[in-house]
Amino acid sequence: MAIVAQSSRFGTYGRPVLAWAIGLLFFFPIFWMVLTSFKTDADAVKPEFLFTFTPTLENYLNMTANYDYWRFATNSVITSVFATLFSLVVGIPAAYAMAFNPSRATKDVLMWMLSTKMLPAAAVLYPMTFLTKSLGLFDTHFLVVLVLCLINLPIVVWMLFTYFKEIPKDIIEAGKMDGVNTWGEIREILIPLAWGGIASTALLAFIFCWNEAYWTVRLTTTDAATLSKLIEGNRAPEGLFFGRLSAVSTAAVGPIVVLGWFCQKQLVKGLTFGAVK
Amino acid sequence: MSDRxxxxxxxxxxVLLLLVWMLVPLSMTLFFSFIRYVLNNTIRPEWTTPSLSNWRGFGNYEFVLNSKDFVLAIQNSLLIVCSILFLTVIFGVLIAVLINKSFPGQGIxxxxxxxxxxxMPAVNAVLWINMILDPVLGLQGIAVAGINGIVDNLQTMPVLGGFFSLWPDFAPISFRATQTSAYAVIMMVTWQWTPFAVLIFMTSLQxxxxxxxxxxxxDGAGLWSQFRFLTLPHLGxxxxIVVMIQAIFHLSLYAEIEIVSRGNGNKNLPYLIGEFANNNIGAASxxxxFAVILANIVAIFLLRMIGKTLME
Known part of the structure; x- marks a missing residue:
């Protein structure tokens, strides 16, 4: 019983204190980035202004002049949105077919789809550069959308499949009795029913698109370059521009971190392919 | 049956999209890996275009296996991946067990x-290597300078000064150097992926x-034996799964390596491929x-595990 008493004392004081300390520690680098973004470049590297300084918005106001931020941000938004939409347009019918009309091959097809996700991107770096350059697709929005869509398609199909599987087959079949065709079934019965699942799948796909840092950097130069490319291009400011770099970084990750807070649960589903429940 | x-x-x-996406570039890589294909070559201009007549058999593989960079890249890849896996699993289990019970502010x-x-990985790397780890202007530099300043002051104290004069002058570590940059990468990726491990272990603990x-x-089981005999087996x-998924992701780590050190001595497999791909396409392929084979070894185990739960 002594142990139980001890554990409850730990539960009252030790656990919350320790948990909060760890939470704050993990959040500290992000906090530090946000804090630095309100310092001038000169103040940002001076020890006397670590926590006490005169906050300024100049880094945010000058983002366009310093980094052409909005051009990269617009590219990120456009490519991520269209890639997400496109992967849903291709993924919903596929997941519908697999969930409601499974064949013996369905499981293998799903597993094979996941396996494409596990190929190292670097292995096909040169062929991709070569192909896209010879097709005139290099550094175009179309290419980035296509690549982001294909990267996320396995996860999208898989997640949708797990959501669709939870819908009783009878409800979908009932549509058939009323003479609704396949498209009608998807549009009028399935999509309204699975709306929540579709939305969280889209949210997660959008986050993955936004953060993608291999192909978006290597297959673009200027026209279709995204925020990953922008940050990567300013990798070593040698201390001169900590303030402005923090501001542009905060602007690049802020919206996504907030979106991420809302889809913690879906993250587990999307990243472990349902193997952890 | 026709309505099905x-x-x-x-x-x-x-299926078709993914098939093309996978097969076309991969078969090109396979083809290029068996021919002589060098982008800049004035002596043998015929090698600058891919063609069957430049067949080299396993020559490129031999070349790669014998190059010093390849051995280093494999060692470095393994060092980085294994360290990250070890740290994220340990931290992940401990933190998940800690915050799984309710306490004030659990949600926050x-x-x-x-x-x-x-x-995003690019921001992660830029943030850590500059604002946190920079030996002069980052928090590390400021902290080390601060500690040295305090020790210097203490040395002037009347009695204890003699004791503090024995203390060494701390030197900040440059994490862009060849020997240390891998550790910077390990640190920043561990920071990023420990939350992933925590999230999954928490889901499972529920x-x-x-x-x-x-x-x-x-029955009088203590906290430790509860953890050892009930929680840990449950988390097996x-x-x-966390280990395998992370292994696949981190074997293709790229942005962090590029940003921290531009690969100076800190190459991993994807970085080496990128370097070869500037000129020697045969070697890059x-x-x-090799990278595909390495990833597949992990992927097969992972897919088997997922497959078991897929149709339940």
Whole structure:
């Protein structure tokens, strides 16, 4: 019983204190980035202004002049949105077919789809550069959308499949009795029913698109370059521009971190392919 | 049966797209890995275009296997991946067990903890290597200078000064150097992926058998033996999954390596491929095939595990 008493004392004081300390520690680098973004470049590297300084918005106001931020941000938004939409347009019918009309091959097809996700991107770096350059697709929005869509398609199909599987087959079949065709079934019965699942799948796909840092950097130069490319291009400011770099970084990750807070649960589903429940 | 044909056909666009996406570039890589293909070569201009007449057999593989960089890249890849796996699993289990019980502010702590995972890799690397780890202007430099300043002051104290003069002058570590840059990468990726491990272990802990646990407490089982004999076995499967998923992701780590050190001595396999791909496509492709094989070894185990739960 002594142990139980001890554990409850730990539960009252030790656990919350320790948990909060760890939470704050993990959040500290992000906090530090946000804090630095309100310092001038000169103040940002001076020890006397670590926590006490005169906050300024100049880094945010000058983002366009310093980094052409909005051009990269617009590219990120456009490519991520269209890639997400496109992967849903291709993924919903596929997941519908697999969930409601499974064949013996369905499981293998799903597993094979996941396996494409596990190929190292670097292995096909040169062929991709070569192909896209010879097709005139290099550094175009179309290419980035296509690549982001294909990267996320396995996860999208898989997640949708797990959501669709939870819908009783009878409800979908009932549509058939009323003479609704396949498209009608998807549009009028399935999509309204699975709306929540579709939305969280889209949210997660959008986050993955936004953060993608291999192909978006290597297959673009200027026209279709995204925020990953922008940050990567300013990798070593040698201390001169900590303030402005923090501001542009905060602007690049802020919206996504907030979106991420809302889809913690879906993250587990999307990243472990349902193997952890 | 005919009314099932259209529904089944609906998966063909997805399948075809992925098939092309996978097969076309990969078979090109396979082809290039068996020929002499060098982009800049004035002496043998015929090698600058891919063609069957430049067949080299396993020559590129031999070249890659014998190059010093390849051995280093493999060692470095393994060092980075294994360290990250080890750290994220340990931290992940401990933190998940800690915050799984309810306490004031649990929701906020969860949000704070998960945040690093959504930071884009490029920002993660730029933030850590500059603002935190820079030996002069980053927090590390400022902290080391601060500690040295305090020690200097203490040395002037009348009695204890002699004791403090024995203290060494601390020197900040430059994490862009060849020997240390891998550790910077390990640090920043561990920071980013520990939340992932925590999230998955927490999800799994919620399905832990509470009755069994209460029975164990009544039998006088301590916290440690509860953890050792109930929680840890329960987490076995999620740990295996976290390890495998991370292994696949981190074997293709790229942005962090590029940003921290531009690969100076800190190459991993993807970075080496990128370097070869500037000129020697044959070697880049052979290295790529090695990377595929390495990833597949992990992927097969992972897919088997996922497959078991897929159709339940």
């Amino acid at each position: 044909r259209l529904p089944r056909l609906l998966q063909t666009p997805a 702590v969860r949000v704070l903890l998960i945040s690093p995972f959504f930071v 399905s832990e058998d509470q009755q069994q646990k209460e029975a164990a407490i009544l 499967r999620p740990i295996a 052979a290295t790529g095939i």
